Every structure is written in structure tokens, then in C-alpha cells.
Amino acid sequence: MDHDLRIISTLEKVMPRGGMLHARPLRRLTGFRGQRVAFQAAYCFHGEYYVNQTTEQATRNPFARVRVEGDFEGEVRLRRVECVPVLFPCEKKHDSEYIGEAPGLYPDLLTPLEEGVQVVLEQWRALWVDCEIPDDAPGGDRQVELVFTGTDGAELARAGLTLHVVPAALPPQRLLHTEWFYPDCLAQQYGCGVFSERHWEIMERFLRLAAKRGVNMILTPLFTPALDTLIGAERPTTQLVGVEKRGEEYRFDYTNFRRWVRLCKAAGFAYFEMAHLFAQWGAKYPPKVVAQVDGREETIFGWHTPVSEGGYKQFLDAFLPTLLAELRTEGILERTYFHVSDEPTIYNADTYQAALDIVQPHLAGLPIIDALSHLELYEKGIVKKPVPTNDSIHEFLDAGLTDAWVYYCCAQGYKVSNRYIAMPAWRNRVLGVQLYKYRMEGFLHWGYNFWNCQYSLHPIDPYRVNDAEDSFPAGDPFLVYPGRDGAPEESMRLPVLADAMDDVRLLEWLERLTSREFVMDLVEDGGRFELRFDQYPSGPDYLLELWEAAAAEVEKRIAGLPRPLD
Incomplete structure (x- = not known):
């Protein structure tokens, strides 16, 4: 043949x-x-x-x-x-x-x-x-x-x-899932002005695809996200909140912020996370904040204004109450999460704690999550809602962490799930069963469309460079490609990850129809193995057979109901 x-x-x-x-x-x-x-x-x-x-x-x-x-x-x-x-x-x-x-x-x-x-x-x-x-x-x-x-x-x-x-339809997704979204990368790739009408059109296309694939929380750039930026360098300004400074007073314009929130809602996002209020790696600096000062545009905060020198606290004291009022007005305060600084360590716990002390009075009772891998920050009570890596998560679970989040990125490539291009696809999807077993509240990843080199010194061509220029294993920085005419093209890794989210939905549904013990017996094949984040069956057959078995059990049980349980 x-x-x-x-x-x-x-x-x-x-x-x-x-x-x-x-x-x-x-x-x-x-x-x-x-x-x-x-x-x-x-x-x-x-x-x-x-x-x-x-x-x-x-x-x-x-x-x-x-x-x-x-x-x-x-x-x-x-x-x-x-x-x-x-x-x-x-x-x-x-x-x-x-x-x-x-x-x-x-x-x-x-x-x-x-x-x-x-x-x-x-x-x-x-x-x-x-x-x-x-x-x-x-x-x-x-x-x-x-x-x-x-x-x-x-x-x-x-x-x-x-x-x-x-x-019958699968139940709505309970699990929170965020893949960090970068408006500046879209503006650079398509050569359009930030927050121009063309930029809004392109962002909508990429946002709708993410939401369609099970990403239900969106990183919102209040100010230009202080992520993956070389200390002293800048990313293009993507600031949704307008700032005007008159003397020692601040005024805030939420016009673009409101448009963003309403666009994201319409695209399918149910949850919002505010971009980090302090820079990466220890919260020693504010993010870049641009303001109108006496009629001129100035960068009033950034690498040139360390938090320790003051000024930024007064800014946040003025800004955060207005932000919370906007979130209430838009009806999303109860579905909003906050960040202080990405990936703090025990070695900069003092500056992270100082930053937390600034915002905590304003954000009391609201969820603050930050990615980290140092257990000590959780044990000391500094980070109360950590997002551990999937190769350190069991240490946190053993220490009593509940309603947990988890993430992976460039360093999680040994014996754990990830979405590198060179990994088999089942290694991507097995994450869903793990999220179900450990009743995770959310999953986070840093790169939906990061199309820069490391530290964002310049943009790259994602069709030729998928490792941030020899910095991260290929596939770590992004899940989508910038297709023609502003239309996203998917990697095969994005729909596979969406299938992992559907696995969680199916198993949770079956648990409601039966019991936790029944589903875990199915997941762990009658106790023949213990599923962990670093331990799971190899190959695609396990996931394919688990899906078919769980779907058959659901169908059998809803057949006797007066109407299908959607």
C-alpha cells in the first residue's frame, strides 16, 4: 500500500x-x-x-x-x-x-x-x-x-x-487556570500601537482562544507587569490605569481598565488576577508606572525608585482603595486575586515581607498568591497562599497546605508534568488527573504568549525561536503562535492542556455521582499504584482508558435521572 x-x-x-x-x-x-x-x-x-x-x-x-x-x-x-x-x-x-x-x-x-x-x-x-x-x-x-x-x-x-x-454536557470548570498574557508581545509582533483599536481587536482574538481552551483567569496589567525584565531595562508600556500626579496627590483614570475587564468577561474569563504590585525576585522595586506630571509623561516609579527609598507606599495607599472600588463596580472583586512579587525566596524574605506589609492593610481578606519553591516562606507564614512548583508541591502538602495552587515552568523537567515540545503529549495531559487527586484550587503558568528573549531585551520570531533564545526548554515560553492577520495559531500543547482541564471536570462530576473513593479507585487502578505529581503511569494508554471508563460510568448513572445532569 x-x-x-x-x-x-x-x-x-x-x-x-x-x-x-x-x-x-x-x-x-x-x-x-x-x-x-x-x-x-x-x-x-x-x-x-x-x-x-x-x-x-x-x-x-x-x-x-x-x-x-x-x-x-x-x-x-x-x-x-x-x-x-x-x-x-x-x-x-x-x-x-x-x-x-x-x-x-x-x-x-x-x-x-x-x-x-x-x-x-x-x-x-x-x-x-x-x-x-x-x-x-x-x-x-x-x-x-x-x-x-x-x-x-x-x-x-x-x-x-x-x-x-x-x-449531557460536562459541568463548568471549577479549577482556576491562568496562563500569563502579555499585551506588549502582541503589539510588537503585529506592529500596532499599544491599546490602539487594532491592538484591542488582536487581544480579543487571543483572549477568546485562551478562554475556549480552559484558561479562566486573566493576568491584568494595571501597570506594565514587572516580569521577565532585565533590572534597569524596560518592556513596552502596557498600563491599563491612567495616572496623573499633581503635587503629592494622584488621580486615576480607569477607562482602559474597564474596557479590558468587559472584554475579558465577554471572551469567557470568570476570574481576574492583578499584575504584581512589586518587581520580580524579592519585591525591591516597584513596577514601571507612567504618569502625567504637570502635563508631561514621566516614569514616576521603576528600577530608579527602590521601594526602600519611600514614595511608592504613598502611591499604593492612594491607588489601592480606588482599585478596589473599581473591582466592586465591575462586579469582580470576589473573583479577583492579587500578587505581590513573583518567585520570592528565603534569601529575600525581608523585602517581600516589607512589600506585603504595605499592601496587606488594603487587601485584607482578599487572596494573595505568589509562585515560589521555598517551603520556609510558607512555614514562617510570610506567604500564606503560595503557588509551589510541581516538583516541590508535596513538601507543601505535607506541611498542611490546603486549597493549593501549583505551577511549573522552565526548571520542572524531571519526572513531573510539563508542556515542553520535546516531551510526549501525555506528559502534558497527566497534570489534570494530578490536579483532581490533590483537589487543587488552581494551576498557573507564566507564558501564554511570551515572544521575547529572556529578560525581554528584544522580541523573537516564535516560528523559529521557542526557547527565549537558548534560555528555557523549547515550548516553555508560549502556547500560541502569532498567525497571519492577527489570528492566533495553536501549538498542539494548548488543546492537550485543555483536555487535562476536561479530565478534572469529568472526574469531579463522577465523584458527585458516586464517591471520592470510587473515583480514586478508578484513578489508581484499584490501588495498584499511588498517583503523585512525580509518580504516574507512563504512556498514553492510562489517560485514554481512564477517560473512557469515567465517561462510561457517568453515562450509566445519568441515564436513570429524570434529566441529564449538565
Whole structure:
């Protein structure tokens, strides 16, 4: 057979030279009303290689048109899985489960499929197939088939699966999920002014995609976020709150802030996190704050105004009460989280504590979360609601942390879940089951669209550079690419992460229908292993089988209810 076509799960990554040959065929997939379910179609050409244009076959590798057949009544979207150059696949300390540890081409980018595909001699490629199940879909089995045909219409290959629809919708997502959003990176990539009408249009597209993929909390740049910026350098100003200084008094303009909040609500965000009120790595400096001073624009706070020299406290004393009033007016105060400074350590606990003392009187009773990995900050009561790394989270849980958050980033590449390009996709998705078991309140990551080099010295081309210029393992800085005309293009890692969020929704639903013990027996295979953040079954089969088993249990139980429990 010249054309080889195989249906496989989204938990595989198809490398050009046989990176999926051991993947088991996917024959059945279960989904719920209103859900997007996905699979891949891996294809390869084993025929003759033509170079002589005088022969009947004029192209060196034949072109195949692709169409969808079957009785699925929802929308089916096809995209190509493109390989991207990866120069920094992993840190020196890594485990054996990466799909590669050498620089090379790795699958990641999902691009629109136009008329068809060029099939390449003895090279595997893949299509990403999304099936959007209608909100009113009847229950039962559907067939979805992909058909490859030649330019003459002759059928070359055919493969498909059974899509089983459960006639109910998954419950709303309880888990809080934030992927930090950078308006300045969008403005730089698309060459538009910050908060110009074009910028607002582009931001809306990227925000809507994030919300559609289970990101339900949005980082809000009150002032230019003091994140990933070289000390003494600046990122482009993305300040939502206008500031006017007259003598020692401040006035605040919330026009852009209100537009942002209403846009994010409309896009699907339920929760807000205010950008950090102090700079990264110890809270020794304020963020950059630009103000109108006697009719001129000035940077009144930043690297040139250490917190220890005063002035910033008076500013926050004036600003924070007005901010809280705005949050109440917009109806989101009860769904807002705050940050002091990102990634404090025990070595700068004194300056972090001093910063906390400034804002605590204003934010009393409101959640303040900060990413960190030093347990001592929690044990000493300095950070009361920490966001530990997933390779240190068990220390915090053992110390009594409840309603916990967790995050990973560039340093969590050994035995724990992450979303590096060189990691297998199931390593990305297993996070969901872990979040369920430990009843996490939220998950945080620092990079939805960080398209700069490290410390934001200059922007990069995300289609060529995915490691912040040899700084972080490829894929850590972003989940989306800046597509043409202001439209986001997804990495395959974003919908896989969204599936992890759906895993949490499904398991929590099943727990309500049965019991905690019943679901954990399913999750840990009758006690045959203990699931931890650093311990879980290898390979895609565990997650695929768990999803199907949990979905079947839910369907069985809702069948006897007077109406489906949505």
C-alpha cells in the first residue's frame, strides 16, 4: 500500500522518521455535548519517488486531497501538525521519557489545512482533527472517517473511528487556570500601537482562544507587569490605569481598565488576577508606572525608585482603595486575586515581607498568591497562599497546605508534568488527573504568549525561536503562535492542556455521582499504584482508558435521572 493512514490519539507526537510507529490505533473516542474532542491522522507515502518531469507523475511527492465522511453532525476541523525547529529540547537533568533530547524538528504548530497535503516519501506527518459536538447532540455512536484522494479523485487511503456522544454536557470548570498574557508581545509582533483599536481587536482574538481552551483567569496589567525584565531595562508600556500626579496627590483614570475587564468577561474569563504590585525576585522595586506630571509623561516609579527609598507606599495607599472600588463596580472583586512579587525566596524574605506589609492593610481578606519553591516562606507564614512548583508541591502538602495552587515552568523537567515540545503529549495531559487527586484550587503558568528573549531585551520570531533564545526548554515560553492577520495559531500543547482541564471536570462530576473513593479507585487502578505529581503511569494508554471508563460510568448513572445532569 503506497499511502499509509492511521488514526491515533492526540497524546502521540508524530516525528517525521517513525516517531509514532508503536502508537496503537485509536478506534473509539467519547465526548460530551458542547465539547471539542480530537484525534490525529498520521500519514506516510511508501511509493515511488519521481524526479523526471517527462513521466506521468510530475511532482516528486504526490498531493492528496482530504475530505471527511461519516454521520457526525457537528463541525469537523482539520489542521496540519507542523514541525518546528527545537534547539534547546531539555535541561541537562531530564528523564528518559522525552521524545528526543537532541536539537531537531519536533511537531508542535497547528496550521490551517487548505485543499490537501503533500505526502512525503517515507516521512510521517499528521493531521489534527477537532470534532465539535453540538450542544443538543443525541447520544450514541457516530462515524468519522478521513479519506485521502488523488488529484484525479481516486481514493488513496481511508481511516476513521467511532465517536460516542454522551447526551449531557460536562459541568463548568471549577479549577482556576491562568496562563500569563502579555499585551506588549502582541503589539510588537503585529506592529500596532499599544491599546490602539487594532491592538484591542488582536487581544480579543487571543483572549477568546485562551478562554475556549480552559484558561479562566486573566493576568491584568494595571501597570506594565514587572516580569521577565532585565533590572534597569524596560518592556513596552502596557498600563491599563491612567495616572496623573499633581503635587503629592494622584488621580486615576480607569477607562482602559474597564474596557479590558468587559472584554475579558465577554471572551469567557470568570476570574481576574492583578499584575504584581512589586518587581520580580524579592519585591525591591516597584513596577514601571507612567504618569502625567504637570502635563508631561514621566516614569514616576521603576528600577530608579527602590521601594526602600519611600514614595511608592504613598502611591499604593492612594491607588489601592480606588482599585478596589473599581473591582466592586465591575462586579469582580470576589473573583479577583492579587500578587505581590513573583518567585520570592528565603534569601529575600525581608523585602517581600516589607512589600506585603504595605499592601496587606488594603487587601485584607482578599487572596494573595505568589509562585515560589521555598517551603520556609510558607512555614514562617510570610506567604500564606503560595503557588509551589510541581516538583516541590508535596513538601507543601505535607506541611498542611490546603486549597493549593501549583505551577511549573522552565526548571520542572524531571519526572513531573510539563508542556515542553520535546516531551510526549501525555506528559502534558497527566497534570489534570494530578490536579483532581490533590483537589487543587488552581494551576498557573507564566507564558501564554511570551515572544521575547529572556529578560525581554528584544522580541523573537516564535516560528523559529521557542526557547527565549537558548534560555528555557523549547515550548516553555508560549502556547500560541502569532498567525497571519492577527489570528492566533495553536501549538498542539494548548488543546492537550485543555483536555487535562476536561479530565478534572469529568472526574469531579463522577465523584458527585458516586464517591471520592470510587473515583480514586478508578484513578489508581484499584490501588495498584499511588498517583503523585512525580509518580504516574507512563504512556498514553492510562489517560485514554481512564477517560473512557469515567465517561462510561457517568453515562450509566445519568441515564436513570429524570434529566441529564449538565
